[in-house]
Amino acid sequence: MKTKQIILFASGSGSNVENIIRYFQDKPNVTIAMVLTNKSNAKVLERCNRLNINALYFNKTAFKETDCILDILKCAKPDLIVLAGFLWKVPENIIKAFPNKIINIHPALLPKYGGKGMYGDNVHKAVKMNKDDESGITIHYVNEHYDEGAIIHQAKTKIVSEDKVEDIAAKVHALEYDHFPKVIEQLLLAQ
Numbered sequence: 688m689k690t691k692q693i694i695l696f697a698s699g700s701g702s703n704v705e706n707i708i709r710y711f712q713d714k715p716n717v718t719i720a721m722v723l724t725n726k727s728n729a730k731v732l733e734r735c736n737r738l739n740i741n742a743l744y745f746n747k748t749a750f751k752e753t754d755c756i757l758d759i760l761k762c763a764k765p766d767l768i769v770l771a772g773f774l775w776k777v778p779e780n781i782i783k784a785f786p787n788k789i790i791n792i793h794p795a796l797l798p799k800y801g802g803k804g805m806y807g808d809n810v811h812k813a814v815k816m817n818k819d820d821e822s823g824i825t826i827h828y829v830n831e832h833y834d835e836g837a838i839i840h841q842a843k844t845k846i847v848s849e850d851k852v853e854d855i856a857a858k859v860h861a862l863e864y865d866h867f868p869k870v871i872e873q874l875l876l877a878q
């Protein structure tokens with residue numbers, strides 16, 4: 688396989704970003720070209736610094752009102768753009784420029800618990816409140832609507848009534864760490 692390039696987007700802690708970086712560290716056919724974040728103080732920046740990965744912070748203007756980020760992406764020519772805990776809606780100019788090349792991970796079994804405001808612990812709180820006996824992850828293509836692109840992969844975990852919100856979050860994170868890098872790898876292999 689020719690070397691494939693991934694660009695990752697994240698908004699917060701970046702534990703998925705770190706997991707993906709580590710997964711591909713020893714695989715010469717996949718390179719993490721860079722990590723982009725919309726939070727200047729996001730923990731993901733510390734992780735990238737420690738792991739020696741290029742990282743860039745951008746603001747709303749650069750992302751939504753200009754072609755600045757689009758131009759950076761076009762220059763880098765990524766084989767896949769991966770949203771790993773990224774909370775802004777991706778503008779249409781970027782979606783149009785990278786058809787079927789942008790994927791997202793959502794911490795629930797879509798179409799349940801998707802849409803604006805449904806991210807991170809908000810999702811797990813809703814799962815707990817509704818007394819669901821399962822939750823999981825959804826990896827999907829990104830389109831103009833929050834969490835509505837075609838589903839690529841889902842995985843489930845059991846939830847018991849004793850599980851607190853942080854227990855549900857931990858179960859879902861464990862699924863993310865296990866499945867997300869492998870799904871990324873499969874998508875790259877299939878290109």
Ligand code: GAR
Pocket residue numbers: 697699700701702703704771772773774792793794805806807860863
């Ligand atoms: C992950 O659980 C991811 O699924 C979720 O944010 C978390 C980021 O954790 N994404 C969304 O909620 C997107 N709607 P991390 O920063 O530790 O990887």
